[in-house]
Amino acid sequence: MLIEVAYALEKKQTLLALEVSEGTTLKRAIETSGILNTYPQINLSKDKTGIFGKIAKLDTVLREKDRVEIYRPLIADPKQVRKERAAQGKNMRSGKKS
Numbered sequence: 613m614l615i616e617v618a619y620a621l622e623k624k625q626t627l628l629a630l631e632v633s634e635g636t637t638l639k640r641a642i643e644t645s646g647i648l649n650t651y652p653q654i655n656l657s658k659d660k661t662g663i664f665g666k667i668a669k670l671d672t673v674l675r676e677k678d679r680v681e682i683y684r685p686l687i688a689d690p691k692q693v694r695k696e697r698a699a700q701g702k703n704m705r706s707g708k709k710s
Contacts, residue, residue, distance in 0.1 A: 613631070613632060613633070613634060613636075613674070613675070613676040613677075614629065614630070614631055614676065614677060615629075615630050615631075615632055615636075615641055615674055615676075615677065615678045615679070615680060616628060616629050616630070616678075616679040616680065617630060617641055617642055617645040617647055617679075617680045617682070618679055618680065618681045618682070619647055619651055619654065619681075619682045620684070621651075621684070626647065626650065626651075628645045628646075628647060630644060630645055632644060632674065635673060636673070636674050637670065637671050637672060637673055637674065638661055638663070638668055638669070638670050638671070638672045638674060638680055639656065639670035639671065641674055641680050642656065642661070642670075642680060642682065647682070654682055656670060656682075658685070659682055659683060659684065659685065660682075660683040661680065661681065661682050661683065662680075662681045662683065663678050663679065663680060663681065664678070664679050664681070665681065
């Protein structure tokens with residue numbers, strides 16, 4: 613069956629098409645793709661993985677035409693970034709009234 617393995621950096625994306633046998637797990641597909649040799653920074657024990665944008669465990673059995681995705685760690689905490697933006701917005705509003 614045909615699947616894809618995807619990994620994206622800030623300025624580069626890799627998308628590999630593979631033919632794997634039925635019953636192949638997400639982890640096995642990643643290992644078979646060779647992407648771990650290309651990107652040694654990938655750590656399957658830490659980095660999250662998914663299928664078509666939905667988090668999936670390494671032992672998930674793949675289906676025909678699945679796109680396996682390896683996610684990079686977040687650089688910034690999204691909650692903290694939102695709080696900082698909200699605080700800046702409050703400062704700007706209060707600054708306009710002065």
